[in-house]
Amino acid sequence: MNAHLSFKKAINLALEKEMEADPDVFVFGLDVPDHKRLYGSTVGLVERFGERRCFGTPLSEDAMTGVALGAAISGLRPVHVHIRVDFMLLAMNQIANMISNLRYMSGGQLSVPLVIRAVIGRGWGQSAQHSKSLHSIFAHLPGLKVVLPASPQDAYSLLRSAIRDDNPVIFLEHRWLYDVEGEVDEGCSVPLGPPAIRREGDDLTVVCTSWMNVEAMKAADVLAKRGVELEVIDARTVAPLDVEPIITSVRKTGRALIADYDWVFCGFSAELAAVISHRCFGALRQPVERLGFAHVPCPTTRPLENLFYPSAAQIIRTTERLLGLEAADLSGESFYSHEQRFKGPF
Amino acid sequence: MEKADALRVYRKLILARRAEERIREEYGRDEMKTPVHLGIGQEAIPVGVCQMLPPGTKSFGTYRNHALYLAVTDDTDRFFGELYGKVIGEAKGKAGSMHLAAPARGLLATSAVVGTTIPVAVGAALANRYRESEELVVSFFGDGAIEEGVFWESLNFACLRRLHILFVCEDNGLAIHTPTRQRQGFRSIPEAVQGFACHVLSGDGSDLLHVMALTRQILEQMAQDPKPGLLHLSYFRFLEHVGPQEDFDAGYRARPAPEEFKRLDPVARFERTLCQNGCNPSELAEIRREVDEQIARSVRASREAPFAPPDELSQDVFA
Numbered sequence: 001m002n003a004h005l006s007f008k009k010a011i012n013l014a015l016e017k018e019m020e021a022d023p024d025v026f027v028f029g030l031d032v033p034d035h036k037r038l039y040g041s042t043v044g045l046v047e048r049f050g051e052r053r054c055f056g057t058p059l060s061e062d063a064m065t066g067v068a069l070g071a072a073i074s075g076l077r078p079v080h081v082h083i084r085v086d087f088m089l090l091a092m093n094q095i096a097n098m099i100s101n102l103r104y105m106s107g108g109q110l111s112v113p114l115v116i117r118a119v120i121g122r123g124w125g126q127s128a129q130h131s132k133s134l135h136s137i138f139a140h141l142p143g144l145k146v147v148l149p150a151s152p153q154d155a156y157s158l159l160r161s162a163i164r165d166d167n168p169v170i171f172l173e174h175r176w177l178y179d180v181e182g183e184v185d186e187g188c189s190v191p192l193g194p195p196a197i198r199r200e201g202d203d204l205t206v207v208c209t210s211w212m213n214v215e216a217m218k219a220a221d222v223l224a225k226r227g228v229e230l231e232v233i234d235a236r237t238v239a240p241l242d243v244e245p246i247i248t249s250v251r252k253t254g255r256a257l258i259a260d261y262d263w264v265f266c267g268f269s270a271e272l273a274a275v276i277s278h279r280c281f282g283a284l285r286q287p288v289e290r291l292g293f294a295h296v297p298c299p300t301t302r303p304l305e306n307l308f309y310p311s312a313a314q315i316i317r318t319t320e321r322l323l324g325l326e327a328a329d330l331s332g333e334s335f336y337s338h339e340q341r342f343k344g345p346f
Numbered sequence: 347m348e349k350a351d352a353l354r355v356y357r358k359l360i361l362a363r364r365a366e367e368r369i370r371e372e373y374g375r376d377e378m379k380t381p382v383h384l385g386i387g388q389e390a391i392p393v394g395v396c397q398m399l400p401p402g403t404k405s406f407g408t409y410r411n412h413a414l415y416l417a418v419t420d421d422t423d424r425f426f427g428e429l430y431g432k433v434i435g436e437a438k439g440k441a442g443s444m445h446l447a448a449p450a451r452g453l454l455a456t457s458a459v460v461g462t463t464i465p466v467a468v469g470a471a472l473a474n475r476y477r478e479s480e481e482l483v484v485s486f487f488g489d490g491a492i493e494e495g496v497f498w499e500s501l502n503f504a505c506l507r508r509l510h511i512l513f514v515c516e517d518n519g520l521a522i523h524t525p526t527r528q529r530q531g532f533r534s535i536p537e538a539v540q541g542f543a544c545h546v547l548s549g550d551g552s553d554l555l556h557v558m559a560l561t562r563q564i565l566e567q568m569a570q571d572p573k574p575g576l577l578h579l580s581y582f583r584f585l586e587h588v589g590p591q592e593d594f595d596a597g598y599r600a601r602p603a604p605e606e607f608k609r610l611d612p613v614a615r616f617e618r619t620l621c622q623n624g625c626n627p628s629e630l631a632e633i634r635r636e637v638d639e640q641i642a643r644s645v646r647a648s649r650e651a652p653f654a655p656p657d658e659l660s661q662d663v664f665a
Binding site for chain 2: 026052057058060062063064065066067068069070071072073074075076078093094097098102103104105106107108109110111112113142143145166167240
């Protein structure tokens with residue numbers, strides 16, 4: 001069945017469908033059942049499934065993450081939710097010492113089917129403690145799967161796959177994507193792993209995570225006016241990542257830019273750049289380029305914040321440099337900002 | 347207690363003690379390449395508590411877990427196999443001593459980072475509640491774990507939800523080498539916990555019968571007034587924090603006087619009680635002989651067993 005849904009409604013629907021299909025699925029976390037319902041993503045769950053399966057918690061991120069683990073190894077399928085990914089740092093002991101290791105340390109005797117959802121993002125002057133993404137840190141740890149959906153369809157399908165997965169999955173949702181709308185096929189299953197080619201092109205492969213897909217698609221539209229065609233690939237699952245579609249694309253275009261929604265230094269973009277450089281060495285016409293957060297804590301004031309985040313304009317300028325083109329006049333273009341919210345279609 | 351039951355418990359106690367004494371003997375060969383946190387002096391707590399647990403109980407422990415593992419499983423083959431890092435070990439050598447567990451037999455996890463299994467145990471108790479199961483969860487941890495924030499977070503949530511969980515604090519008064527008085531800004535653990543909606547009992551963890559009686563008592567209290575229980579049991583760690591040696595010459599604590607030594611030794615104490623109550627020393631010697639034979643067979647089998655093949659390195663990361 002097809003529906004036109006916002007990203008947040010797609011998440012909400014995925015939770016509802018999984019809770020409906022499996023009585024072992026439950027959703028919990030700070031503020032999950034309050035009147036705001038985690039930016040609308042948990043609407044209706046407590047009414048439909050009751051407080052047993054949808055509940056708020058004390059301010060105890062570390063213990064509540066351990067509780068999720070204990071429930072998961074007891075055969076339940078918890079979905080633990082954080083309103084900001086930054087709060088997951090309070091739970092890193094459980095995540096990095098217990099959750100990611102427990103199956104291995106038990107010699108394969110234990111399975112850990114749990115999902116940790118967390119909102120990542122930007123805007124409103126969120127500053128340094130409400131703005132991180134952290135997917136590179138999570139992806140660094142063996143035993144975790146790390147997913148960053150960027151469309152309503154992927155939010156729906158990847159969350160369902162994450163809940164059905166018998167492994168721990170970190171599911172990172174960009175706040176600006178919440179209001180993006182698009183078609184969602186409820187029967188469409190998307191596995192964790194393969195990236196998605198969002199737009200085909202011959203000139204440059206741009207691999208994106210999360211919100212950077214929106215920026216890259218905008219950049220592709222602008223560049224297309226000059227006959228420059230970007231191939232935009234949404235990594236979607238950064239761990240474990242199926243790199244083959246990316247390798248195939250870079251061998252075709254001969255150029256790669258990674259636009260990652262994270263810091264560049266020691267980040268996911270560094271890992272992917274290394275893999276692409278290694279696998280596509282003979283096909284690359286230029287070194288692999290990377291864009292990401294400026295290597296500073298995120299500032300609050302809007303003019304500095306805008307410099308902190310990678311943007312469509314930066315993708316355009318990098319593309320021009322790689323292709324030896326003059327820098328175009330972008331003054332007539334309208335780029336996304338918090339003041340001009342992106343609503344889709346994606 | 348019936349004599350046969352008492353001897354069965356004695357067998358559990360002596361199995362833990364003799365297994366660790368055998369580790370002390372073997373460790374110098376450098377074949378057992380895993381840090382061992384020996385629990386000589388601690389045994390009466392896991393053995394006594396586990397003796398009283400209803401069937402279906404799930405347990406969680408710490409890196410000082412040998413007596414707990416053996417109390418739950420009696421399985422010296424998979425125990426020594428794991429310590430020797432062999433494929434016949436409980437986790438094919440991937441866990442070693444510090445993460446020894448037997449999920450299939452109810453010991454779900456132990457951990458080398460202090461306090462980390464406490465919330466996981468609470469999660470298992472929440473899962474029991476979720477499924478309307480009356481089964482119990484027991485969480486063993488040391489006195490150092492009380493200083494970790496996650497202990498209080500976990501206790502708070504367990505009490506808030508009135509979960510069916512028994513917390514057991516194995517208090518040896520040391521966090522590695524640092525005594526309680528240098529670490530804890532409160533009078534005592536039972537007093538510090540008292541504001542929480544849970545049952546609290548405290549006692550001598552070196553006395554096996556006392557441990558069993560306290561466990562029975564707190565489980566009865568938990569049945570009558572459903573909320574979590576916390577057993578606080580003191581014991582004396584006879585050996586160094588990690589490794590097979592005594593360390594009374596290290597300067598941070600004194601060697602107990604001989605009489606005190608005997609009082610602190612749960613095995614000597616229980617043997618004395620058994621003999622005072624009609625058991626013949628030769629019966630105990632016979633049990634020790636059987637246990638030693640079992641251990642010798644397991645050590646031999648473990649030493650002879652193969653290591654996991656190289657492809658095992660990348661197995662068990664994901665399901």
